Amino acid sequence: MAETSNIDGHGHDGENRRDFLYLATGAAGAVAVGGIIWPLVSQLAPNAREEAAGAPVQLNVSAVEPGMVITVVWRGGPYFVRHLTDEELELAADAPEDIFRDFAPLAARTGGPGVQPVDETATADENGAGATGGKIGRWAVMSANCTHLGCVPTEVDTGLDGWVCPCHGSKFDITGRVTKGPAPTNLPLPPFNFASEDILVIGADA
Amino acid sequence: MSGHSTYQPTSGFGKWMDARLPMARLMHDSFVSYPVPRNLNAFYTFGGILMLMLVSQIITGVVIAMHYTSDASTAFESVQLLRRDVSYGGLMQNWHAVGASFFFIAVYLHIARGMYYGSYKAPREVLWILGVIIYLLMMATAFMGYVLPWGQMSYWGAQVITNFFSAIPLVGDTVREYLLGGYSVGNATLNRFFSLHYLLPFMIAGIAILHVWALHVTGQTNPTGVEVKSKQDVIPFTPYATIKDAMALVIFFAVMAYFVFFLPDYLGHADNYIEANPLVTPAHIVPEWYFLPFYAVLRAIDFNIVIPFTDIVLIDSKLGGVLAMFGAIAILFFLPWLDTSDVRSGNYRPLFRIAFAIFVINAIFLGYLGSRPAEGIWVPLMKASTLVYFAYFIPILPLLGWIEKPLPRPASIMDAVMEKSQDEGAAHIEGSAAEPNTKG
Amino acid sequence: MIISRLKTALVAATAVAVLVLGGLSAHAASGYPINKPKNVDWSFNGPFGHWDVGQLQRGLKVYTEVCAACHSLNLMSYRNLEDLGYTGTQISNYAAEYEVEDGPNDDGEMFTRPAEPTDRFVGPYANKQEAISANGGAYPPDMSLLAKARAVERGFPTFIFDIFTMYAANGPDYIYSLLTGYQDPPEDADVLDGLHYNPYFIAGNALAMSNPLFDELVTYDDGAPETADQYAKDVSAFLMWTAEPNLDERKKRGFVVVLFLLVFAGLLYFTKKKVWADVSH
Numbered sequence: 001m002a003e004t005s006n007i008d009g010h011g012h013d014g015e016n017r018r019d020f021l022y023l024a025t026g027a028a029g030a031v032a033v034g035g036i037i038w039p040l041v042s043q044l045a046p047n048a049r050e051e052a053a054g055a056p057v058q059l060n061v062s063a064v065e066p067g068m069v070i071t072v073v074w075r076g077g078p079y080f081v082r083h084l085t086d087e088e089l090e091l092a093a094d095a096p097e098d099i100f101r102d103f104a105p106l107a108a109r110t111g112g113p114g115v116q117p118v119d120e121t122a123t124a125d126e127n128g129a130g131a132t133g134g135k136i137g138r139w140a141v142m143s144a145n146c147t148h149l150g151c152v153p154t155e156v157d158t159g160l161d162g163w164v165c166p167c168h169g170s171k172f173d174i175t176g177r178v179t180k181g182p183a184p185t186n187l188p189l190p191p192f193n194f195a196s197e198d199i200l201v202i203g204a205d206a
Numbered sequence: 207m208s209g210h211s212t213y214q215p216t217s218g219f220g221k222w223m224d225a226r227l228p229m230a231r232l233m234h235d236s237f238v239s240y241p242v243p244r245n246l247n248a249f250y251t252f253g254g255i256l257m258l259m260l261v262s263q264i265i266t267g268v269v270i271a272m273h274y275t276s277d278a279s280t281a282f283e284s285v286q287l288l289r290r291d292v293s294y295g296g297l298m299q300n301w302h303a304v305g306a307s308f309f310f311i312a313v314y315l316h317i318a319r320g321m322y323y324g325s326y327k328a329p330r331e332v333l334w335i336l337g338v339i340i341y342l343l344m345m346a347t348a349f350m351g352y353v354l355p356w357g358q359m360s361y362w363g364a365q366v367i368t369n370f371f372s373a374i375p376l377v378g379d380t381v382r383e384y385l386l387g388g389y390s391v392g393n394a395t396l397n398r399f400f401s402l403h404y405l406l407p408f409m410i411a412g413i414a415i416l417h418v419w420a421l422h423v424t425g426q427t428n429p430t431g432v433e434v435k436s437k438q439d440v441i442p443f444t445p446y447a448t449i450k451d452a453m454a455l456v457i458f459f460a461v462m463a464y465f466v467f468f469l470p471d472y473l474g475h476a477d478n479y480i481e482a483n484p485l486v487t488p489a490h491i492v493p494e495w496y497f498l499p500f501y502a503v504l505r506a507i508d509f510n511i512v513i514p515f516t517d518i519v520l521i522d523s524k525l526g527g528v529l530a531m532f533g534a535i536a537i538l539f540f541l542p543w544l545d546t547s548d549v550r551s552g553n554y555r556p557l558f559r560i561a562f563a564i565f566v567i568n569a570i571f572l573g574y575l576g577s578r579p580a581e582g583i584w585v586p587l588m589k590a591s592t593l594v595y596f597a598y599f600i601p602i603l604p605l606l607g608w609i610e611k612p613l614p615r616p617a618s619i620m621d622a623v624m625e626k627s628q629d630e631g632a633a634h635i636e637g638s639a640a641e642p643n644t645k646g
Numbered sequence: 647m648i649i650s651r652l653k654t655a656l657v658a659a660t661a662v663a664v665l666v667l668g669g670l671s672a673h674a675a676s677g678y679p680i681n682k683p684k685n686v687d688w689s690f691n692g693p694f695g696h697w698d699v700g701q702l703q704r705g706l707k708v709y710t711e712v713c714a715a716c717h718s719l720n721l722m723s724y725r726n727l728e729d730l731g732y733t734g735t736q737i738s739n740y741a742a743e744y745e746v747e748d749g750p751n752d753d754g755e756m757f758t759r760p761a762e763p764t765d766r767f768v769g770p771y772a773n774k775q776e777a778i779s780a781n782g783g784a785y786p787p788d789m790s791l792l793a794k795a796r797a798v799e800r801g802f803p804t805f806i807f808d809i810f811t812m813y814a815a816n817g818p819d820y821i822y823s824l825l826t827g828y829q830d831p832p833e834d835a836d837v838l839d840g841l842h843y844n845p846y847f848i849a850g851n852a853l854a855m856s857n858p859l860f861d862e863l864v865t866y867d868d869g870a871p872e873t874a875d876q877y878a879k880d881v882s883a884f885l886m887w888t889a890e891p892n893l894d895e896r897k898k899r900g901f902v903v904v905l906f907l908l909v910f911a912g913l914l915y916f917t918k919k920k921v922w923a924d925v926s927h
Contacts, residue, residue, distance in 0.1 A: 244925060244926070244927045245927050246927075283721070286721050286790075286791070289890070289892070290721070290726075290891060290892070296890070296892050296896060297896070297899070300896075441925055441927075445921050446921060446922060446925065449914065449917055449918045449921050449922075450918055450922075452914055453911060453914035453915055453917075453918050456907055456910050456911045456914055457911045459907060460904060460907035460908055460911055463900065463903050463904050463907055464900075464904055466900070467896055467897065467899060467900020467901075467903060467904065468693060468812045468814070468897065468900055468904075469808075469809065469812060469814055470814075470896070471794060471797075471814060472808070472809065472814065476794060476795050476796055476797035476816065476817070477795065479791040479794040479795035479889070480787075480791070480795045489849060490799075574802075623926050623927060624926065627926050
């Protein structure tokens with residue numbers, strides 16, 4: 001307030017009172033600006049209907065035979081659901097760690113019922129959201145948006161290779177682990193669980 | 207703006223920028239050192255309030271447009287989704303709708319202030335005309351905005367107002383079809399109104415900049431109507447006018463917030479909560495309150511104008527009503543030349559003050575009549591009130607300039623201020639730091 | 647001095663205008679409704695207005711058991727019932743009593759399934775045409791916004807006092823009055839066949855809907871009186887909620903905002919006084 005203190009020649013007390021007044025007014029102005037900005041930002045968030053529509057989805061996967069991949073939609077985005085065959089599980093388990101850019105054990109990438117652990121030593125790591133503990137499942141459920149810039153990878157399904165991104169050429173194995181960049185990380189796993197043998201729930205952990 | 211600039215860039219960057227794009231200088235000269243008469247009263251704060259109202263309407267409007275769909279089948283519901291499901295959506299919608307009303311409250315007070323203090327007189331004719339253009343654009347914007355929620359009043363308002371254009375002889379119906387983009391009000395109409403409703407506020411902003419520019423060329427009027435004569439008469443815009451405008455603004459927004467939060471539907475129509483139905487017209491259809499005076503003028507003309515002693519209709523009642531209504535607005539453009547008095551401020555014009563008071567009361571009454579049905583006693587009242595409205599402009603204003611004996615005016619603004627201080631028995635001694643900036 | 651004279655003139659002019667307009671409106675008091683709506687002391691009136699959740703629950707019950715036979719509630723979803731204090735399971739169970747059409751499924755066929763909380767309230771008719779045809783040509787309006795879509799003109803000068811009393815209950819007052827306003831028509835009333843006389847109806851002296859509420863029609867489990875009057879009150883309040891579920895939030899926010907703006911204005915007033923202290927104006 002130094003620049004305004006030459007307006008009058010009041011004594012020291014008057015100056016203090018005035019400074020306080022200016023400070024309080026300025027603070028109230030700042031509160032007002034904040035009060036205006038807050039709702040303007042807040043309204044940008046997904047609205048209540050979007051939020052409600054983003055509740056977990058259930059689907060019957062009894063018709064998805066081993067070896068098949070389906071794409072399901074949750075919260076407006078695509079998710080790959082692959083029913084792995086025994087050969088594919090073996091292939092994925094035996095793949096050397098160094099071909100992956102962001103290695104995660106199979107147990108961390110798969111889930112679902114009816115599984116015989118192939119690799120007893122594998123445990124879920126921090127990538128293991130949705131995986132069923134240290135067990136390897138027959139189902140690989142993952143986001144279908146490439147971790148590079150969000151394109152949907154195309155299915156290739158030759159041996160270990162699962163998908164290739166058409167935008168910038170990233171490659172993923174049959175469980176969604178990235179084997180070639182520019183994608184830096186594996187296809188992320190949504191929260192999911194099996195309510196029963198055939199009912200897959202995407203959007204919620206067990 | 208006239209006069210030399212007092213802006214002194216202090217920082218290195220300031221100096222660098224000032225030599226390339228002197229935006230800071232422009233702002234400083236327009237809103238910091240700009241000299242304003244020291245005797246402006248509260249009615250002079252509405253210019254600043256209006257500028258902030260425009261900003262407020264644009265911001266909330268942009269937000270609403272993020273959630274709105276301009277499709278006839280979903281428009282109504284999208285507004286409800288905004289109100290129900292979007293965080294602060296109801297607040298945004300209420301603020302925008304109530305804001306439109308308060309925008310007009312402010313603009314009417316601003317216009318009335320200009321009319322009373324003779325702000326339209328030379329050399330401020332262009333400033334005044336720019337203001338009337340802004341007012342016209344505001345009406346177009348408000349009308350189209352009111353159509354967007356696609357309720358019953360939206361739909362039937364669009365129906366009635368676009369029919370004004372069908373009154374144009376020969377080409378009227380074609381003009382209306384081109385406005386609507388169809389044979390009746392429908393999806394195409396809604397889409398183009400949404401597009402134009404988004405565009406027009408930015409045109410208003412553009413004209414408003416010209417309006418402020420023109421203001422800063424001539425300088426403000428003041429309650430005495432005496433032009434600024436010396437630097438004694440003026441004080442710098444900042445901090446004096448800034449703090450006063452800020453206070454007025456916050457009071458204005460407090461009143462508006464009262465309506466937004468406690469009476470959001472008070473200024474609207476219940477019928478607009480019913481989705482548009484092209485088959486059923488609401489029983490009592492009225493425009494928003496700020497159009498009511500003109501709506502009364504429109505309905506006052508319920509007779510054909512014929513060539514005397516024949517049956518030949520010169521102007522039928524429909525065209526006549528529309529012409530009278532547009533005339534009621536268009537006559538404002540000629541106000542600077544209709545007022546023949548040399549005295550600017552109404553404070554020194556005893557007869558003018560009576561005429562102006564009657565004009566204001568009549569305008570409010572005309573608005574009340576606009577909300578009444580066109581039947582019974584109301585129709586002759588509308589006619590009388592319309593007559594009084596036009597009579598103010600012709601012949602009363604031109605005549606007053608001739609017959610009125612104005613009161614003596616102060617020699618300068620400072621004289622008036624000193625006289626007032628003595629009246630109040632509290633003469634102030636000028637503080638040294640209140641020294642105003644020079645003007646010219 | 648000039649200003650004060652101007653003020654006197656303005657006050658006098660306003661007083662004259664008030665008298666004139668008041669007199670004129672008295673003449674204009676014709677048409678419908680025959681009776682002005684009764685004013686109910688709703689819990690959501692005034693600056694501290696809030697929902698009476700128990701009342702809204704009862705209103706939902708009346709709507710479900712009586713109104714829903716003919717009137718839809720298109721803008722409400724079952725999930726909104728969370729606001730009325732119901733749990734997720736209760737809402738799911740309530741919703742599951744209704745069937746919605748969904749699809750197409752993978753075979754391209756439409757199918758029906760029990761409604762879920764995210765679904766909109768299932769209406770009694772598939773579409774507007776069916777509703778009109780089932781009700782002898784009279785469309786039972788959707789009720790979501792009914793409490794905001796009906797307002798009886800308050801007249802001059804009441805509409806000015808309404809600003810200060812924050813009167814905004816036109817809709818629920820009207821609905822309550824209509825529901826409790828059915829009566830035998832007076833001798834001279836000209837009531838069309840098939841219509842039911844009601845002096846509170848906004849668009850005539852009679853309406854197609856017959857009196858829907860009777861004492862002991864709906865069972866309440868919270869001890870509230872099981873009378874037609876109470877049903878009418880509860881369902882009117884419920885419809886105010888469906889018309890603006892955020893009403894109480896709006897008022898709470900408003901109190902803070904208006905209070906803040908007044909304090910801010912006060913601070914600015916004193917600041918302005920300080921700034922202008924040594925400038926005569």
